Amino acid sequence: MRDDPIVLPDKWVRIILYSFWLCAVFYAAASGLALLFTDEAKSEFFARIIAGPLAGIIGVVAIAELLCRYKREWLTSILIGASNGLAAIMIVANHEVELMVAVLLLPLLVSVFFLRQKVLLAASATGVGTYAALMAAYPPLQAEQSPAEAIALLFIFGAGTAILAGLLQRGAELARRWHIASTLNQALTQEKEQIERMLRMDGLSGLFNHRAFYEEAEKRLTAAGEAPGEFQLAVLDIDNFKSINDRYGHKVGDIVIKAVADTLRGLLGPEDMAFRYGGEEFTLLYGRPTPEADAAFVESIRQAIEELTFEEAPGLRVTVSIGVQAYAQGLNKHGLFEGGDRALYEAKRTGKNRIVRFS
Known part of the structure; x- marks a missing residue:
């Protein structure tokens, strides 16, 4: 994916990375709670649903942290890639349709921080690619996903992309208006200062009046x-x-x-x-x-x-x-x-x- 030339401020990079760590915390809490109610053998459930996926999530976030620190020029690819990685891990661990809808939207939500349509579209494309790759490479997912469910999932994903694209367009429009208003206000302020200065200056001598x-x-x-x-x-x-x-x-x-x-x-x-x-x-x-x-x-x-x-x-x-x-x-x-x-x-x-x- 081609990187967006806009550099995301460090504050927002930290917020995204913190949200990734929170995903790990929430996943551990939710899956740990599910362990109390599962009919599956506790040890098998722990290994398959909790330990393995959680290690993968932590590994993805830790790698993203390091790359964001030392490879700032890859920032867009790192964050979008990490969000797709988290989505893939959680889908493999627990691939109910409701969960898939939520986690597949994660790359889209991350892309919104960049405030660029092309980053959103790139995140959308990689999200679809992640889903297609999982469907092709992970037989249990194919077995549980009917064609109708797959189509519905892609429709929801496309609708989410369209809504977020509209929000970005609206945000860009508001930013342009704010810029125009800010420029006008600055011009008015400068004009006011100039008038105030003229009112305090003597035209002939150039001294104050x-x-x-x-x-x-x-x-x-x-x-x-x-x-x-x-x-x-x-x-x-x-x-x-x-x-x-x-x-x-x-x-x-x-x-x-x-x-x-x-x-x-x-x-x-x-x-x-x-x-x-x-x-x-x-x-x-x-x-x-x-x-x-x-x-x-x-x-x-x-x-x-x-x-x-x-x-x-x-x-x-x-x-x-x-x-x-x-x-x-x-x-x-x-x-x-x-x-x-x-x-x-x-x-x-x-x-x-x-x-x-x-x-």
Whole structure:
């Protein structure tokens, strides 16, 4: 039999093998119970019905265990073959029609785990082959099976194959629908995330926007402990931005906005975030453990912006005023911003292009 290319997960291989061992347990229990009521000699019944078949069942399952462990590429053939072997042993040991119907369906039930029509059809073919071989090679079975019973048995076997094939087809249809629904849901999730990101981003600068600033400030305030240096807020405003627009035009004004945003982005640490609060105003949420580190970081921003040059506007000099508010217990997001904004106002009032800390 040609192996199915789909590899059955180890979990389901174990379940099938456990079911084979359970067949051995149930067979031993049922035949042992039958021993109590048989009219046949106990020793002969034990040897013919219990010991011999049970040894064969255990041998088949043990071989299947070993082959499944070391010959994974033969998995389909091993499991279908083992189920046919178990069926043959139980039929030879006790070949009433009712039992034969049950055990001949075992390969079909095993094949269903592979979720492939061709594996089911292969199991069906090998099951019929097993039955035909037993009929040809085991005279007691021929003696007890009338042609009508043989035809009925094959009809039931064929009907079982057809029903299981229908179930597999239905399962495949449901799997396709689930895949379509899952793909659509994933696309919708990605689209939602993209929309959410767009709602939190400023199109001109590429920085986070006003809304995202307050969301992040709320998160950091909630996560902050009692240490005064947990994080800091800087509020930046481009000095004399209106005169830049008036003199050079709004196109250059946009270029300045982008240049300042790029400068901020280039100086951020891993946990720092920059936002375009609105117009020519920016905010930074960052963490520096000491006042000295805080002062050096903010000064590096001021200097970097002051050193910007613009091909579109030779001679243009851009500066920023910066207000800083350090985290303090009891502040909410609005109080945090108000502190930085007041410090910014003081920097503007006292000459611009400078840094003022709120106290």
